[in-house]
Amino acid sequence: MIETKPSIERRSAPPIVDAVDLELKLKPYTKYTLKNGVDVYAIDAGAEEVLSVEWVFYAGNWYEDKPLVAATTNFLLKNGTSRLNAFQINEHFDYYGSYLNRACYNETATLSLHCLTRHIGELLPVVRELITDSVLPVEELSIYQQNMKQRLKVNLKKNEFVAGRLIDVYLFGENHPYGRFSREEDFDALNRAELQAFYDKYYHNGKWVMFVAGRLPLNLESLLNTYFGDLPYHEIGEKKILTEPAAERKYRITNDEEGVQGSIRIARAFPNRHHPDFLKVQVLNSLFGGFFGSRLMSNIREDKGYTYGIHSYLQNHIHESAWMISTEAGKEVCEATIAEVYKEMHDLKEELVDDEELQLVRNYMMGSILGDLDGPFHIIARWKNIILNGLDEDYFYRSINTIKTITPEELRELARKYLMKDDFYELVVV
Amino acid sequence: MIHFDKFTLPNGLRVIVHQDTSTPMAVMNIMYDVGARDEDEERTGFAHLFEHLMFGGSINIPNYDEPLQMAGGENNAYTTNDLTNYYIQLPAENLETAFWLESDRMLSLAFSEKSLDVQRKVVCEEFKEHYIAKPYGDVWHRMRELAYSRHPYKWMTIGKELSHIENASLDDVKNFFFKFYRPANAVMVVAGNVTTERVKQLAEKWFGDLPSGEKYKRNLPQEPAQVAERKLELKANVPLDAFYKCWHIYPRLDRRYYIADLLTDILSGGGSSRLYQSLVKEQQLFSNIECYHFGSSDAGLLCIEGKLVKGTKMNVAEAAVEKELEKMKNELVNEQELQKVKNKTESMIAFEDMSVLNRANSLAYYELLGDAAWMNYELEKYASVTADDIKEESKNIFRQENSNTLYYYSGN
Numbered sequence: 001m002i003e004t005k006p007s008i009e010r011r012s013a014p015p016i017v018d019a020v021d022l023e024l025k026l027k028p029y030t031k032y033t034l035k036n037g038v039d040v041y042a043i044d045a046g047a048e049e050v051l052s053v054e055w056v057f058y059a060g061n062w063y064e065d066k067p068l069v070a071a072t073t074n075f076l077l078k079n080g081t082s083r084l085n086a087f088q089i090n091e092h093f094d095y096y097g098s099y100l101n102r103a104c105y106n107e108t109a110t111l112s113l114h115c116l117t118r119h120i121g122e123l124l125p126v127v128r129e130l131i132t133d134s135v136l137p138v139e140e141l142s143i144y145q146q147n148m149k150q151r152l153k154v155n156l157k158k159n160e161f162v163a164g165r166l167i168d169v170y171l172f173g174e175n176h177p178y179g180r181f182s183r184e185e186d187f188d189a190l191n192r193a194e195l196q197a198f199y200d201k202y203y204h205n206g207k208w209v210m211f212v213a214g215r216l217p218l219n220l221e222s223l224l225n226t227y228f229g230d231l232p233y234h235e236i237g238e239k240k241i242l243t244e245p246a247a248e249r250k251y252r253i254t255n256d257e258e259g260v261q262g263s264i265r266i267a268r269a270f271p272n273r274h275h276p277d278f279l280k281v282q283v284l285n286s287l288f289g290g291f292f293g294s295r296l297m298s299n300i301r302e303d304k305g306y307t308y309g310i311h312s313y314l315q316n317h318i319h320e321s322a323w324m325i326s327t328e329a330g331k332e333v334c335e336a337t338i339a340e341v342y343k344e345m346h347d348l349k350e351e352l353v354d355d356e357e358l359q360l361v362r363n364y365m366m367g368s369i370l371g372d373l374d375g376p377f378h379i380i381a382r383w384k385n386i387i388l389n390g391l392d393e394d395y396f397y398r399s400i401n402t403i404k405t406i407t408p409e410e411l412r413e414l415a416r417k418y419l420m421k422d423d424f425y426e427l428v429v430v
Numbered sequence: 431m432i433h434f435d436k437f438t439l440p441n442g443l444r445v446i447v448h449q450d451t452s453t454p455m456a457v458m459n460i461m462y463d464v465g466a467r468d469e470d471e472e473r474t475g476f477a478h479l480f481e482h483l484m485f486g487g488s489i490n491i492p493n494y495d496e497p498l499q500m501a502g503g504e505n506n507a508y509t510t511n512d513l514t515n516y517y518i519q520l521p522a523e524n525l526e527t528a529f530w531l532e533s534d535r536m537l538s539l540a541f542s543e544k545s546l547d548v549q550r551k552v553v554c555e556e557f558k559e560h561y562i563a564k565p566y567g568d569v570w571h572r573m574r575e576l577a578y579s580r581h582p583y584k585w586m587t588i589g590k591e592l593s594h595i596e597n598a599s600l601d602d603v604k605n606f607f608f609k610f611y612r613p614a615n616a617v618m619v620v621a622g623n624v625t626t627e628r629v630k631q632l633a634e635k636w637f638g639d640l641p642s643g644e645k646y647k648r649n650l651p652q653e654p655a656q657v658a659e660r661k662l663e664l665k666a667n668v669p670l671d672a673f674y675k676c677w678h679i680y681p682r683l684d685r686r687y688y689i690a691d692l693l694t695d696i697l698s699g700g701g702s703s704r705l706y707q708s709l710v711k712e713q714q715l716f717s718n719i720e721c722y723h724f725g726s727s728d729a730g731l732l733c734i735e736g737k738l739v740k741g742t743k744m745n746v747a748e749a750a751v752e753k754e755l756e757k758m759k760n761e762l763v764n765e766q767e768l769q770k771v772k773n774k775t776e777s778m779i780a781f782e783d784m785s786v787l788n789r790a791n792s793l794a795y796y797e798l799l800g801d802a803a804w805m806n807y808e809l810e811k812y813a814s815v816t817a818d819d820i821k822e823e824s825k826n827i828f829r830q831e832n833s834n835t836l837y838y839y840s841g842n
Binding site: 007008010011013014016017018019022045046047048049050078086087089090091093094095096097098099114115116143146147150151153154156157158159256258259260261291292293301302303304305306307308328329330359360363364366367368370371373374375377 | 450452453454455489490491495496497499500501502503504519520521523524526527529530533534537547548549550551552553554555556558559562563564565566635636639667668669670699700701702703707710711714717718737739740766769770773774775776777778780781783784785786787
């Protein structure tokens with residue numbers, strides 16, 4: 001008799017543990033305060049002997065009085081102190097295989113260092129120098145102006161770049177930090193003295209907070225105190241800036257006569273993370289256009305093939321947010337794409353999501369958060385977001401709870417409240 | 431040191447298990463030994479189009495994504511000129527879902543006409559988004575055609591032209607599948623919070639009875655050594671003149687590959703690198719300049735590309751690049767500079783290896799190249815490179831007759 005293996009059942013899925021039943025924990029941080037009052041948030045974890053240190057200054061666009069001053073000051077932090085020139089600074093960090101990056105955002109501007117743990121002692125003193133003694137050399141400024149203007153020229157050829165700038169102008173107004181964009185003349189108008197003043201006020205004598213993560217050396221706190229605990233630290237006043245949203249809602253722009261695709265942006269204003277609807281709308285957004293299995297993706301990419309990808313998301317701003325739908329679609333199907341976006345909004349307002357689809361969204365979101373807590377850098381990034389947005393420590397667990405418990409009725413209510421066609425700006429750049 | 435276990439199923443599927451209990455997740459990475467280089471020259475872009483079709487349902491499972499998302503998983507895939515890679519990350523408790531999904535699509539796809547129809551359009555939009563709608567988007571189509579006369583690296587992964595994708599038929603799809611997507615032609619890595627015992631049991635259960643298929647024997651036309659320099663001028667509606675120059679280098683497994691890799695770091699890895707310091711900062715001829723290579727399995731290209739500062743003449747820019755290359759050929763790099771690029775390589779590897787997904791991906795790639803264990807010897811290979819090696823290889827690589835230059839002029 002020939003024995004045959006029983007064939008396996010390939011048609012039905014193996015049993016799963018619902019991701020909503022998994023226990024999700026955000027590893028708590030350790031916090032200490034340097035002698036001068038600067039808070040340090042630390043996550044000690046990881047398999048590799050590496051770490052990251054981030055200095056977050058309240059020195060973003062929000063605080064500048066003239067366009068590009070914040071971004072340019074931030075860029076030039078690495079380009080010269082009274083002791084070292086740009087090349088020597090770069091060579092020092094490069095020699096130890098480390099990465100010293102800077103970035104300027106709307107409210108904050110950062111310096112971040114990634115390195116092998118064993119090199120940290122060689123690198124911190126030079127970072128101190130950048131924070132206390134940058135001289136923002138005028139030759140470095142002029143190279144930056146020249147190269148950034150050239151880069152802008154190339155970017156302006158890209159429809160998606162143009163669309164991204166314009167939709168923010170409609171939402172926030174061109175004088176608001178979230179809507180402001182760079183023009184050639186803004187680069188030309190920069191001068192060194194203004195940058196130095198901004199540096200003195202917002203870096204050297206500014207307000208800042210630190211985040212460290214990775215395999216941390218035992219003496220890290222004392223190292224940080226040695227190099228940063230004696231620096232000036234000042235509170236800075238809250239600055240109120242009002243948005244000036246556009247009155248006109250619908251725009252069609254031609255950027256490239258021979259273009260083959262249109263950049264579509266559809267967006268509405270939305271409150272920040274402190275609003276009671278924010279977490280719930282995150283779930284509605286996932287269902288609508290927040291992941292590969294979303295309504296927008298299933299319909300407009302996977303059924304119609306109009307685009308390589310379509311996404312919706314809540315913008316990551318501290319003061320105000322916006323709800324954005326973004327895609328690049330074939331020129332001849334742009335209007336059809338927009339019609340389908342509104343059709344999906346309509347369906348969310350009219351019909352209750354069924355249990356299976358909602359369960360899918362819940363499980364996807366939970367799995368995605370679980371996967372995103374991979375390693376110390378991801379964990380500190382979550383905490384940083386919570387802390388810089390002024391949210392309480394419970395925020396993470398409330399967001400998990402919202403994902404687990406939101407009902408189809410609540411989602412429909414939110415759709416009726418926020419997915420009103422007339423509230424959306426609509427833009428196509430071809 | 432990355433630890434792993436390895437076994438092979440009777441049908442030829444190679445399985446690697448890498449345990450990391452610090453994560454609650456599991457990763458499944460399946461790499462198929464087929465890329466754009468294995469395509470017919472008249473049907474390019476097929477390996478990549480096929481990657482899209484792998485999400486259009488398999489023989490027993492009409493929808494791939496939904497059950498995975500239901501299990502809290504995420505997935506993605508990519509195609510290169512050398513290989514096609516699919517990966518899943520999901521809560522370790524639900525590992526079996528990954529086995530179920532991946533084994534069914536290795537068994538057979540559903541081959542749906544609708545899926546082919548839609549994905550042809552999606553890929554055409556991807557083609558437009560990345561290569562037509564972007565300024566300088568056609569550069570690599572043209573450069574590959576210039577630099578390769580015979581080897582299939584002469585076309586890009588996305589394909590030579592839209593019509594090749596538009597004309598793909600369901601028969602082409604079926605033939606491709608049964609030729610390449612067989613257990614004997616794949617490497618599976620399971621990593622994260624898993625045990626070898628459990629993976630073995632699941633692999634035998636779900637993949638054990640798949641027909642082995644015929645092992646694909648790669649026999650590609652080899653690129654003859656280049657004997658004369660090649661140049662091409664293009665003019666397009668772009669705002670700035672740009673300079674691109676490529677030289678042939680060595681296959682992935684050649685010792686000289688590591689020398690070439692460090693060489694690119696000396697020229698352009700970071701703010702203290704030579705080309706940036708000399709040409710962007712001191713001479714201000716370029717607004718940006720980069721030197722890199724393609725990391726391809728067969729002999730690839732080393733490239734220098736940059737955009738010229740307005741008013742700079744192309745021949746002046748090129749001469750300044752050549753002058754830096756002459757230094758590489760004639761003078762030894764000092765020990766500190768060599769140590770710098772080695773240190774950088776060490777930390778880059780450490781940062782990459784932080785993520786389980788990256789480790790799984792690397793294990794699969796080294797296994798495809800010959801042995802997953804090679805992943806652990808990379809640092810030694812870089813460490814053994816000397817200043818003499820750098821000088822000798824600079825002489826070998828940066829010969830005019832080995833070069834391909836593309837002058838991209840602004841048409842405004």
